[in-house]
Amino acid sequence: MKAFDTAVWEQGRVRMLDQRLLPQREVHLTFGSAAEVADGIRDMVVRGAPAIGCAAAYGVAVEALRLATAGIPPTAESMAPGLDLLRKSRPTAVNLAWALDRMAPLIAAGDPPTLPQRLLEEAHRIREEDFAACRAMGFHGAALLPDVGDRTLTIMTHCNAGALATGGYFGTALGVIRAAGESGRRLRVIANETRPYLQGARLTAWELMRDGFDVTLVTDNMVGHLMKHGEVDAVVVGADRIAANGDAANKIGTYTVAVLAQRHGLPFFVAAPLSTIDRATPTGAHIPIEERSAEEITVIAGQRIAPEGVKVRYPAFDVTPAELITAIVTEAGAAFPPNVATIARLFGD
Amino acid sequence: MKAFDTAVWEQGRVRMLDQRLLPQREVHLTFGSAAEVADGIRDMVVRGAPAIGCAAAYGVAVEALRLATAGIPPTAESMAPGLDLLRKSRPTAVNLAWALDRMAPLIAAGDPPTLPQRLLEEAHRIREEDFAACRAMGFHGAALLPDVGDRTLTIMTHCNAGALATGGYFGTALGVIRAAGESGRRLRVIANETRPYLQGARLTAWELMRDGFDVTLVTDNMVGHLMKHGEVDAVVVGADRIAANGDAANKIGTYTVAVLAQRHGLPFFVAAPLSTIDRATPTGAHIPIEERSAEEITVIAGQRIAPEGVKVRYPAFDVTPAELITAIVTEAGAAFPPNVATIARLFGD
Numbered sequence: 001m002k003a004f005d006t007a008v009w010e011q012g013r014v015r016m017l018d019q020r021l022l023p024q025r026e027v028h029l030t031f032g033s034a035a036e037v038a039d040g041i042r043d044m045v046v047r048g049a050p051a052i053g054c055a056a057a058y059g060v061a062v063e064a065l066r067l068a069t070a071g072i073p074p075t076a077e078s079m080a081p082g083l084d085l086l087r088k089s090r091p092t093a094v095n096l097a098w099a100l101d102r103m104a105p106l107i108a109a110g111d112p113p114t115l116p117q118r119l120l121e122e123a124h125r126i127r128e129e130d131f132a133a134c135r136a137m138g139f140h141g142a143a144l145l146p147d148v149g150d151r152t153l154t155i156m157t158h159c160n161a162g163a164l165a166t167g168g169y170f171g172t173a174l175g176v177i178r179a180a181g182e183s184g185r186r187l188r189v190i191a192n193e194t195r196p197y198l199q200g201a202r203l204t205a206w207e208l209m210r211d212g213f214d215v216t217l218v219t220d221n222m223v224g225h226l227m228k229h230g231e232v233d234a235v236v237v238g239a240d241r242i243a244a245n246g247d248a249a250n251k252i253g254t255y256t257v258a259v260l261a262q263r264h265g266l267p268f269f270v271a272a273p274l275s276t277i278d279r280a281t282p283t284g285a286h287i288p289i290e291e292r293s294a295e296e297i298t299v300i301a302g303q304r305i306a307p308e309g310v311k312v313r314y315p316a317f318d319v320t321p322a323e324l325i326t327a328i329v330t331e332a333g334a335a336f337p338p339n340v341a342t343i344a345r346l347f348g349d
Numbered sequence: 350m351k352a353f354d355t356a357v358w359e360q361g362r363v364r365m366l367d368q369r370l371l372p373q374r375e376v377h378l379t380f381g382s383a384a385e386v387a388d389g390i391r392d393m394v395v396r397g398a399p400a401i402g403c404a405a406a407y408g409v410a411v412e413a414l415r416l417a418t419a420g421i422p423p424t425a426e427s428m429a430p431g432l433d434l435l436r437k438s439r440p441t442a443v444n445l446a447w448a449l450d451r452m453a454p455l456i457a458a459g460d461p462p463t464l465p466q467r468l469l470e471e472a473h474r475i476r477e478e479d480f481a482a483c484r485a486m487g488f489h490g491a492a493l494l495p496d497v498g499d500r501t502l503t504i505m506t507h508c509n510a511g512a513l514a515t516g517g518y519f520g521t522a523l524g525v526i527r528a529a530g531e532s533g534r535r536l537r538v539i540a541n542e543t544r545p546y547l548q549g550a551r552l553t554a555w556e557l558m559r560d561g562f563d564v565t566l567v568t569d570n571m572v573g574h575l576m577k578h579g580e581v582d583a584v585v586v587g588a589d590r591i592a593a594n595g596d597a598a599n600k601i602g603t604y605t606v607a608v609l610a611q612r613h614g615l616p617f618f619v620a621a622p623l624s625t626i627d628r629a630t631p632t633g634a635h636i637p638i639e640e641r642s643a644e645e646i647t648v649i650a651g652q653r654i655a656p657e658g659v660k661v662r663y664p665a666f667d668v669t670p671a672e673l674i675t676a677i678v679t680e681a682g683a684a685f686p687p688n689v690a691t692i693a694r695l696f697g698d
Contacts, residue, residue: 221602253570
């Protein structure tokens, strides 16, 4: 498949496909500072935990270049304000902090004249490693999908954990689907539309159709009905942060899908790179859940769909407890069942 | 409260508030034949099982008047094509067939010259009985709501089972909420937006805010998260058809909410008039589930939100098994727990 420019480097700037306009329009925006990249992340030009990690890494590189170009040596001190904006741009996806932490030793090492180039090389490395991780976790996950005999395997996914949510290639949950396809499995995908931001309708359906997959779009509230009628064989989703015990934060609605999968005896897989596992967070209860603006719910495509002045709740993520997850699939293999011990093993402990 | 004109009689025509345009605009349409009323029902000018029953009753009356005015005696034969269109306008709500069956003996009794007036009187009676039934079931249901001590009681509802879904007054599920309010309970309501038609966002939030209730709008996929965090005390929904064993068809997504309520130990009530109970349907598996057009999912407020050509599933209803329902609340009292015997008792068997 052709990789997406979820966040790439182009002539001294960070270039991103504006995911807010998909699938209607493919527009790319460029960003020249850490502050601009932080705005892009917060405003959801780019979204998806691994993609946010890549964008943040390039954001660090572009900040160093911006300073150097302005005649200010890029140092830990001069870069601190930009790094701080990046770190605070979104709270739940841990890949953001992970990417910044990976860039930090290069900054701490000093040598301002070579820092922009060294940071850029590290950002490139993060993106390339993400490509490889997605492919590896895809095949690890595909091996766990159930055997349905002569039937077509039907996989449900929630939100977009695709190429668009990662460095641009394969994806996490959709990586499992792509690997199953490459392995010759006959399959179809049910994409939950994922209100309020409609990542399933706008992004997952679009990127899978582009690659020739058989995709059916449903509203989030149809999940129970479809499972009850035997129309789903397995669920695969991504994650924004996984705690040390295997509890997984992902897009709002994921927990509901997991409860329904358990009721209907369906396997429920979480696919995410090791960089999404935050071993410093003991359980899901410790994961910060971002609350976003009411307007993202009451206005769709510029049209108001609810009464003026109505109160709104918008937790952007929820936490699925490890007990509802069949396996967490990473580039290092699967934690099966997910718990502190099986997750520690993925890290080679 | 002021009753809505969900379906009323006005100067020889059926007048309906066009619910497709709420909450932005309050437009009333009038209909002069059974065929026009059938179109209005199918196109969802009016929706909600009891409201569809009232609209169909007035549709029969207007058809008799139309024929008589055109010099054609209204008889079982001359009225058959119009009645057939009404009966087929929507498949799941049994109140539609129930209302037509109630008008049938008047037609069968003959006397074409007096038939239009007799049918109109019966339609008025159906609407008035619906007002009384909603009030009665409201207070029966309110008595079953849990005691939460000094806290504010939080009731979740799905879709719109309000005054707008009935003859125009009180409502079924919202009747329970209104009765609880009249009884002095301190309460707040969580309205699930109810994709794809957004009855919760457009109708429930609007009619409850109009009456001064504290309403919070959420997307359907937030239900699990809110219950997990203790933000819901009880669920009350309506029904489009209840089988003899207590299985209840209601707006798509209701089953999912019921599964989540069970997991979180929350009472789950279905409020509906006896006319929604179809004793000729033994179980939920025998209830026909309407599939509606893909466009209602891929286009919101005239804006396309999914790729062209994507496949879509749109079952408009799902079935909640009786085992997940704490009680079915009717104007004759509650079936508690719902089963063949407790439901039979409501009918005085």
